[in-house]
Every structure is written in structure tokens, then in C-alpha cells.
Amino acid sequence: MVEVVLKANLETIEAQISELQSKKAQLESLLEDIYFQQRLAQKAVIAKNITVIGGAGKLGSLFVRVLTQLGHNVSVFETQDWPNAEALLTNQDCVIVSVPINLTLSLIEKVAQIISPDTVLADLTSIKVKPLQAMLSAHAGPVIGLHPMFGPDVADIEDQVIAYSEGRNTRACQWLLDDLSILNPTLYPVSAENHDKAMAFIQVMRHFSTFVYGVHLKDEDPCLRELIAMSSPIYRLELAMIGRLFAQDSQLYADIIFSNPDNFELLKRFQQRYQSGIELLESGNKELFKQSFADVNLWFGEFAEHFLEESRCLLEAAHQYRVK
Amino acid sequence: MVEVVLKANLETIEAQISELQSKKAQLESLLEDIYFQQRLAQKAVIAKNITVIGGAGKLGSLFVRVLTQLGHNVSVFETQDWPNAEALLTNQDCVIVSVPINLTLSLIEKVAQIISPDTVLADLTSIKVKPLQAMLSAHAGPVIGLHPMFGPDVADIEDQVIAYSEGRNTRACQWLLDDLSILNPTLYPVSAENHDKAMAFIQVMRHFSTFVYGVHLKDEDPCLRELIAMSSPIYRLELAMIGRLFAQDSQLYADIIFSNPDNFELLKRFQQRYQSGIELLESGNKELFKQSFADVNLWFGEFAEHFLEESRCLLEAAHQYRVK
Numbered sequence: 001m002v003e004v005v006l007k008a009n010l011e012t013i014e015a016q017i018s019e020l021q022s023k024k025a026q027l028e029s030l031l032e033d034i035y036f037q038q039r040l041a042q043k044a045v046i047a048k049n050i051t052v053i054g055g056a057g058k059l060g061s062l063f064v065r066v067l068t069q070l071g072h073n074v075s076v077f078e079t080q081d082w083p084n085a086e087a088l089l090t091n092q093d094c095v096i097v098s099v100p101i102n103l104t105l106s107l108i109e110k111v112a113q114i115i116s117p118d119t120v121l122a123d124l125t126s127i128k129v130k131p132l133q134a135m136l137s138a139h140a141g142p143v144i145g146l147h148p149m150f151g152p153d154v155a156d157i158e159d160q161v162i163a164y165s166e167g168r169n170t171r172a173c174q175w176l177l178d179d180l181s182i183l184n185p186t187l188y189p190v191s192a193e194n195h196d197k198a199m200a201f202i203q204v205m206r207h208f209s210t211f212v213y214g215v216h217l218k219d220e221d222p223c224l225r226e227l228i229a230m231s232s233p234i235y236r237l238e239l240a241m242i243g244r245l246f247a248q249d250s251q252l253y254a255d256i257i258f259s260n261p262d263n264f265e266l267l268k269r270f271q272q273r274y275q276s277g278i279e280l281l282e283s284g285n286k287e288l289f290k291q292s293f294a295d296v297n298l299w300f301g302e303f304a305e306h307f308l309e310e311s312r313c314l315l316e317a318a319h320q321y322r323v324k
Numbered sequence: 325m326v327e328v329v330l331k332a333n334l335e336t337i338e339a340q341i342s343e344l345q346s347k348k349a350q351l352e353s354l355l356e357d358i359y360f361q362q363r364l365a366q367k368a369v370i371a372k373n374i375t376v377i378g379g380a381g382k383l384g385s386l387f388v389r390v391l392t393q394l395g396h397n398v399s400v401f402e403t404q405d406w407p408n409a410e411a412l413l414t415n416q417d418c419v420i421v422s423v424p425i426n427l428t429l430s431l432i433e434k435v436a437q438i439i440s441p442d443t444v445l446a447d448l449t450s451i452k453v454k455p456l457q458a459m460l461s462a463h464a465g466p467v468i469g470l471h472p473m474f475g476p477d478v479a480d481i482e483d484q485v486i487a488y489s490e491g492r493n494t495r496a497c498q499w500l501l502d503d504l505s506i507l508n509p510t511l512y513p514v515s516a517e518n519h520d521k522a523m524a525f526i527q528v529m530r531h532f533s534t535f536v537y538g539v540h541l542k543d544e545d546p547c548l549r550e551l552i553a554m555s556s557p558i559y560r561l562e563l564a565m566i567g568r569l570f571a572q573d574s575q576l577y578a579d580i581i582f583s584n585p586d587n588f589e590l591l592k593r594f595q596q597r598y599q600s601g602i603e604l605l606e607s608g609n610k611e612l613f614k615q616s617f618a619d620v621n622l623w624f625g626e627f628a629e630h631f632l633e634e635s636r637c638l639l640e641a642a643h644q645y646r647v648k
Contacts, residue, residue, distance in 0.1 A: 003358050010351045017344045020337050027334045034327050149556050153636075163554050188553055198551055201541075202559040212601045213533075215616055216594050217525075218623035227522055228627070229512055230487050232473050234565070235526040237638070241558070243624045243631030250617035254610040267602050270540050274595050277536045281588055286578045289535075293574035296538035300567045303548060307567030312477075314561070317641040 032158075039182045045071045046175070048093035053077045053111065058152035059124055060098035066157055070179050089114045094176060096146075097123040097131075101255045105134045112138030120173050122146055127199060127259055128165045128192035136167055143167030144176065145192060147199075157185040165192040196260070203256050204263045205270065210245045211253070217242070233315045356482075363506045369395045370499070372417035377401045377435065382476035383448055384422035390481055394503050413438045418500060420470075421447040421455075425579040429458045436462030444497050446470055451523060451583055452489045452516035460491055467491030468500065469516060471523075481509040489516040520584070527580050528587045529594065534569045535577070541566070557639045 050067055054060040055076030067074045081088055089095060095115050099107055104125050112135070115121065120142045125131045128145045135143045149161040162185050164177065177187055190198070217224075231239060245253065280289055297304050374391055378384040379400030391398045405412055413419060419439050423431055428449050436459070439445065444466045449455045452469045459467045473485040486509050488501065501511055514522070541548075555563060569577065604613055621628050 003355065006351055006355050006358070010348065010355065013344050013348045013351065017341060017348065020341050020344070024334065024337045024341065027330055027337065031327065031330050031334065034330070149554055151556075161554060161556075186553075190550070190554065194547075194550065195554070198546060198554050201544075201546060201551060202555060206559055206562055208601065208605075209533075209537075209598075211613075211617065211620075212594070212598045214620035214624075215601070216597050218620045219597065220525075220590070220593070221623075222522060222525060224624070224627060226514070226518065227525060229510075230473055230485060230514065230519070230522050231526060232475075232485075235530055237561075238530055238565070240631040240635045240638070241562070243628045244635045246617060246621040246624050247628035247632040250614040251610075253617070254613050258605060258608065258610055258613070261606075264602060264605055266544070267598075267605070269544070270536070271595065271598050271602065273540050273543065274533075274536045274591075274598065277532065277539070278588060278591050278595065281532075281582060281591070282585075284582065286575075286582055289578050289582070290574040292539055293535065293570060293577070296535075296542045297570040299542035299545075300538075300548070300570050303552070304567045304571035307564040308571040311564045311568045314564070314638070314641065317638065 036182065039184075040070070043178060043182055045179050045182070047071050047073055048175070049073050049075070049091070050094045050096065051075045051077050051089060051092050052096045052098055053107065054098040055096075057098060059148065060096075062148075062152050062154075062157075063096060063098065063124065066180070066183060070182060072179070085114050090116055092116070092119050094120040094122060097121075097125070100252075101125055101127065101259055104131050108134040109138050115139065115141075117141045118172070120144065120176060121167075122173070122176065124148060126203060126256060128163075128195040130260075132165055132167050132192045142169040142172035144170065144173040147195065149188075157183050159184065159186070161186045161188055163188045163190050163195055165190060165195055200260075200263045200266050204260070205266060207245065207253050208257050208267055209270075210242050211257070213242050214246055234311075237315070360506065363508075364394070367502060367506055369503050369506070371395050371397055372499070373397050373399070373415070374418045374420065375399045375401050375413060375416050376420045376422055377431065378422040379420075381422060383472065384420075386472075386476050386478070386481075387420060387422065387448065390504070390507060394506060396503070409438050414440055416440070416443050418444040418446060421445075421449070424576070425449055425451065425583055428455050432458040433462045439463065439465075441465045442496070444468065444500060445491075446497070446500065448472060450527060450580060452487075452519040454584075456489055456491050456516045466493040466496035468494065468497040471519065473512075481507050483508065483510070485510045485512055487512045487514050487519055489514060489519055524584075524587045524590050528584070529590060531569065531577050532581050532591055533594075534566050535581070537566050538570055558635075561639070 050072050052060050052064050052067075052074060055064045055074070056078050060076070064074050064076055075088065077085075077088055089111065092115060095111060097104060097108060097111065104123060108121075108123065108131060112121065118141050119139075121135050121139045122144045123131045123135065124146050126147055128147060132143065132145045135145070144167050145165040147163040148157070149163060150157075154160055157180070162180065164187060166189070181187060228236065228239065280292075300307070374396050376384050376388050376391075376398060379388045379398070380402050384400070388398050388400060399412065401409075401412055413435065416439060419435060421428060421432060421435065428447060432445075432447065432455060436445065442465050443463075445459050445463045446468045447455045447459065448470050450471055452471060456467065456469045459469070468491050469489040471487040471489075472481070473487060474481075478484055481504070486504065488511060490513070505511060552560065552563065604616075624631070
């Protein structure tokens with residue numbers, strides 16, 4: 001009897017919470033809109049003519065949406081528009097290149113022949129050294145490289161990181177950064193070289209290691225269901241991080257991983273360290289292992305504890321999202 | 325003005341939600357207790373005398389708490405109790421060994437000399453073949469191996485996985501499994517051999533690869549702050565998963581990784597596949613890469629999509645838990 005009453009109470013409370021939460025979401029969205037309008041009024045955006053090449057693609061269309069929201073006149077340029085390229089690409093204030101990596105360099109050369117000398121030329125490629133070099137050598141006007149550090153499935157760019165590398169005449173590109181900042185992303189300035197070095201870790205090493213781990217699992221062929229059934233929350237997360245890669249577009253990952261042969265050296269050094277690690281295991285020297293462990297702890301500094309705390313919250317959340 | 329009203333409304337709603345959520349938590353806890361009492365009444369636990377060796381440790385004390393909650397008479401046995409071992413360990417219905425891996429085998433031998441022939445001997449070690457062999461050869465009575473697949477910081481064992489491997493006379497151990505099941509864990513039966521093979525992936529490979537990645541980062545020495553600043557949500561998660569290891573006890577991980585030299589072969593095969601992967605990159609053969617990618621996708625089957633969906637929810641949650 002008590003149980004029935006408690007269950008009814010619980011259901012009522014859950015319904016109330018759900019109703020309040022949707023009200024809350026409405027209010028937040030209204031407030032966000034007010035704040036956005038306030039920032040928009042303060043910064044007084046001057047409407048520019050912007051063309052996004054590849055603007056029908058996933059990432060391109062996100063930028064079309066965002067720049068339109070800011071009050072710019074944004075045009076989409078796709079493959080079928082090349083016959084009218086002269087008319088469409090001249091007299092633009094800004095042309096943004098958002099095409100797959102393997103097409104970027106040749107496209108930049110083609111585009112630079114057409115655009116006006118004072119057009120801001122920008123790209124959204126996930127590497128920065130080569131596209132920036134290509135833009136600087138093919139175009140005499142203002143140049144800036146952008147790299148949005150998020151997938152195209154985000155709702156908006158608020159709180160998301162956009163790395164940018166200066167090319168030429170940054171003052172002439174500043175309006176683009178200023179206007180984007182109205183939407184509250186984190187704009188992160190970084191040299192193209194440092195950007196690409198960081199990406200060697202963040203993208204190339206990560207995706208390549210995940211790829212090899214997937215191949216390893218397939219070749220070892222353990223029972224996946226049994227592995228999942230016995231997974232600790234953290235290993236389940238790891239399995240999910242591996243499995244998710246292979247549900248995606250292999251061309252995209254091939255392009256990222258093969259993009260820069262300079263990165264292969266980093267992978268080779270990892271492989272050598274993996275081998276040294278195995279030799280350490282075979283020597284049975286636990287003290288040396290613990291010394292290495294302590295050295296890495298020191299390298300991570302305060303972040304080791306931060307990450308432990310962060311992942312603790314996250315693993316609790318992960319437990320709820322499990323696919324049963 | 326509108327803004328002020330909206331903000332006040334939002335605060336009111338947030339307070340209401342927070343109040344309702346704490347009411348909800350109270351109700352849920354009451355209901356859980358009722359369900360627990362119902363299951364307890366149905367199963368009619370017969371109070372047994374249980375000693376947990378290492379019961380003052382993290383995992384041991386969790387089991388002391390859980391078994392006491394079920395109505396058993398649970399004693400803690402620690403190093404200082406050895407002088408009274410005869411008195412404390414004989415005539416127990418069950419003795420559970422919960423000590424660090426590197427002490428488990430010798431401790432089992434010592435304990436088995438003392439306990440009564442019909443005592444259920446169990447262990448909580450994260451490997452199963454060797455402890456089970458040790459228990460079977462040193463003790464003539466009922467034997468069962470348990471491996472709780474979670475850290476000792478969980479609030480309770482509901483929904484958590486406990487793998488178990490049968491040793492001898494499982495019927496005489498059944499009450500222990502039945503009683504634990506009152507608390508709604510997932511009890512997962514698995515042979516000691518299959519358990520250890522799965523753990524080679526779930527623990528040894530995972531922890532070892534993370535260790536090597538940490539060493540790699542330390543030796544390459546990129547700017548960690550810059551890496552974090554530019555991380556996509558998924559790479560931030562990876563960094564957190566690496567960093568968290570090094571905030572923990574190196575002895576524990578040394579023990580797990582060094583525990584079984586048979587596992588080193590698995591690591592070597594991974595290393596060989598890593599090398600083959602690098603050779604594939606150097607050959608520039610993207611088509612072969614994409615073919616491998618497709619093969620692994622096939623191996624993951626429906627789980628590839630499941631994991632993508634699961635990680636999508638999780639990455640949204642992760643975005644909130646970031647340490648800024």
C-alpha cells in the first residue's frame with residue numbers, strides 16, 4: 001500500500017519536473033536570444049557579402065547559418081556553380097573555403113585567381129600550415145585560417161572552440177572574428193605550426209591508434225558481447241570510443257590520417273615507446289615502471305587530479321547512457 | 325526590463341526543480357528500500373558467519389557493508405589478526421579473500437590451512453585462473469571466484485557487474501550468489517580462462533596502452549594547456565582518460581599489468597599491428613585503409629552504430645563536466 005502511494009507521488013513529481021524543465025529551457029532560450037541581440041546591438045555588425053565554398057556541406061552550412069544569423073549576406077557556392085564563378089566570387093568581402101581536405105589546396109588556387117584583391121580569404125580546414133601557405137601564395141589580400149574544433153552536429157557555436165591562425169593583414173580580417181565572437185565561441189589564436197603539431201596528437205595519433213585498436217580487436221576476435229558484459233564503466237567507454245569511429249566515414253579519417261607524412265614520425269616514436277614498454281614488462285622491473293608512472297604524473301601536474309575528478313562525474317553519467 | 329523578469333522567473337523555476345529533485349531522490353530511496361526489504365523477505369536470508377580478509381580495504385569494506393546489510397554476521401580480518409587466526413577463521417561459513425593481487429596466492433595457501441573443510445572459500449581478485457587454482461589445490465571444500473567489475477567508490481552494487489567463476493561444489497556456494505542478487509547486481513558467470521582472456525583486453529591492454537601514451541606525451545612534451553585549449557570534446561575525454569591513470573596508485577597498475585606474462589603476447593601483437601598500420605600509411609594506400617576500416621565496421625556489427633549514439637549523448641554530458 002505504502003509502495004503504491006509512493007509510486008504515484010513519484011510519478012507526479014517526475015511529471016512536474018519535466019514540465020518545469022521544458023519551461024526552463026524556453027526561458028533560457030529567450031534569455032540567450034536577448035543576450036545575443038544585446039551583443040549584436042553593441043557590436044553593430046556591418047552586413048558583408050560572404051560566400052562559403054562548400055556551404056551546402058555539413059560544416060559549411062553551419063557557418064552559413066551562423067553568419068546569416070549575424071546579419072551578413074551569405075551565399076553558398078557548390079561544384080555546379082563553377083561556370084558562374086566570375087560573377088559569384090568577385091566583389092565578395094569574404095570567401096570561406098569549406099571543402100574536404102584533399103580538395104582544399106587545389107581549390108584555393110582556383111578561387112584565388114577569381115576573387116578581388118581585397119577579399120578576405122579564409123578556410124575551415126583541420127590542418128593549417130599548408131592551406132595558409134596556399135592562400136598566402138595564391139592571394140595577395142587579407143588571409144586568415146580557421147579551424148572549428150567541433151563536429152558539424154553542434155546546435156550552435158556558443159562555448160565551442162575555434163582556433164585561428166593569422167595569415168596576412170589580420171586587421172582587415174578582424175571584423176570576421178569580432179562578429180563570430182557575438183555568438184560566444186572561444187576564439188583561440190595559434191600559429192599554424194603549433195596548431196598542426198597539436199593536431200598531430202589530437203587528431204592523427206588519436207584516430208590512428210583507434211583504427212589500429214579496431215583492427216587488433218577484429219583480428220584477435222574476442223566475443224564482443226562477453227567483453228561488453230564484463231566491461232567496467234571505463235572500458236565500456238573505451239570500447240564505445242573505438243566502435244564509434246567505425247560507424248563513420250572512412251574517407252574523412254583516411255584524409256585526416258594520411259594528410260601529413262610529417263606526422264608519421266610521431267606515430268613511429270609512439271610505436272618505439274610501446275616496444276620499450278613491453279621490454280620493461282618482460283624485465284619484470286616493477287620499480288622502473290612505478291618510476292616512469294611517477295614521472296608522467298609529474299608531467300600532468302595538477303591536471304592528473306583534475307582529470308580524475310572530471311572522469312569520475314563523467315563515468316557516473318556514462319553508466320546512464322549505456323545501450324543495454 | 326524583460327530580461328530582469330525572465331531571470332527572476334528562471335531562478336524561481338530552478339529553485340522549484342531543485343526542491344522537487346531532492347523530494348524525488350528521497351522517494352526513490354524510500355522505494356528502493358521497500359523493494360530491497362521485499363526481496364529480502366522473499367529470499368529469507370539465513371544469517372551466516374562470514375570473514376572478509378582485507379575487509380578494512382576499499383573493496384573489502386564495500387563487501388563487509390553489503391553482506392552486513394543482507395543480515396550476515398561479518399567480521400574483518402586484517403594483518404594484525406594473524407596471531408588469532410585459528411580462533412577467527414575456523415567455523416566460518418564463508419571466508420572471502422580481498423587483498424592486493426601480489427599477496428593473494430600466498431595468502432590463500434595460509435588461509436586454507438586454517439579454515440574448516442566445509443567453509444566456502446571465495447576471492448575478489450581481478451584475475452581468476454591462478455587464484456581459483458590456488459583455492460582448489462589448497463582447500464578441499466566449496467570454492468568460488470568473484471570479480472566485482474567496478475571500483476570501490478560506487479555507492480552500492482545495484483546494476484553493477486560481478487563476474488563469477490565456479491570452482492568446486494557450486495551448490496554449497498549458491499546462497500552467497502542468491503543473497504548478493506537481492507541487491508540487484510548483474511551476476512555474470514564465466515569460466516576463469518575466458519574471464520582472464522577478456523581481462524587481458526579490459527585491463528591489461530587498456531592500462532598498458534594508457535601508460536605508454538602518458539610516457540609518449542611526457543617525452544614529446546607538447547604544451548598541455550594548449551592541447552587542452554584546442555581539444556575537441558572527444559580528445560579532451562581521451563586526455564582525461566590518460567591523465568586520470570597517473571593520479572592513481574602505481575602499485576595497483578603495476579600489479580595488474582605485470583600479473584600475467586601470457587598477456588605480453590597480446591601486447592606484442594598489438595605492437596605489430598601498429599607497425600603494419602604505419603607501413604600502410606607510408607605506402608599511401610588509402611583504399612586499403614578504407615577496406616580495413618570497413619572490415620572492422622563489419623566486426624563491430626550493430627554495436628558500431630550503438631556506440632556512436634551512446635558516445636554522442638556522453639560527449640554532450642562531458643562538455644558540462646569540463647574542468648575550466
